[in-house]
Amino acid sequence: MVHSTPEETFRRMIDLLLAKDMDAVADLWAPDGIAEFPFAAGSSPRVLRGREEVRAYLAHYPELMDMKEVAALTVRPTDQSDTVVVEWTATGRTVANSRPYLLDYIVVLTVRDGLIALFRDYWSPLSAAAAAGTLAGLIDSLERKDA
Template identity: 85%
Template sequence: MIDLMLAKDMNAVADLWAHDGTAEFPFAVGSSPRVLCGREEVRAYLAHYPELMDMKEMAALTVWPTDRTDTVVVEWMATGSTVANSQPYSLDYIVVLTVRDGLIALFRDYWSPLSAAAAAGSLPGLIASLERENT
């Protein structure tokens, strides 16, 4: 998956999901989805990622086994630059990953929407959307 993300082959990344696999983003806010159901929703979500973020490296990769043979916890740092303004970014991720028959059944991604919005240059828009939600 990491190699495919770095190659910006989002279709191949989506193909790693089971047909009915899910992606969950518990910390998602604003217009970001909290749950994607199925490979095709994941594919649509990933389609424009290379137009937003130019990921150059996934560093500090650590895989933590769990007491379940089909589930691991993965930590990594993605570095690169934003496409819109060429500003460098460094984002940390923690993912709980469950596989079934060699495909992703569950990808629970604990990323920081504030850090991602700041890296993408869209933090003012995210804050405005949060303020609208709370009024």
């Protein structure tokens, strides 16, 4: 099923994330679609090129984070009909330690022919690491880079 607007595509992605269907999430990407994470730190990638890199990146996500709900979602149109800015908040629990989390995101999404051409995800690596219980490891990896 082809989703005609960026908002429809994003909402479908959220439904699939909640269903933990990572293959279907990856299938929303164009074969040459890009995922960018400008604030990525530590071992997290800054860019994924193509649907299959996205698929590999997402493969184990449900084993790490158990997203339960989207607590807030605001879609802001841009002057380009193929691009929206989405502010959203996910809640759930971290699988490793069963701690609850609440993470905020801002995504700039560009869709071509109903598929994701560019997904620029502005998330906080510090908040994500704190939720996952890996903050000390992230800080350690950053300190080693600076040394």
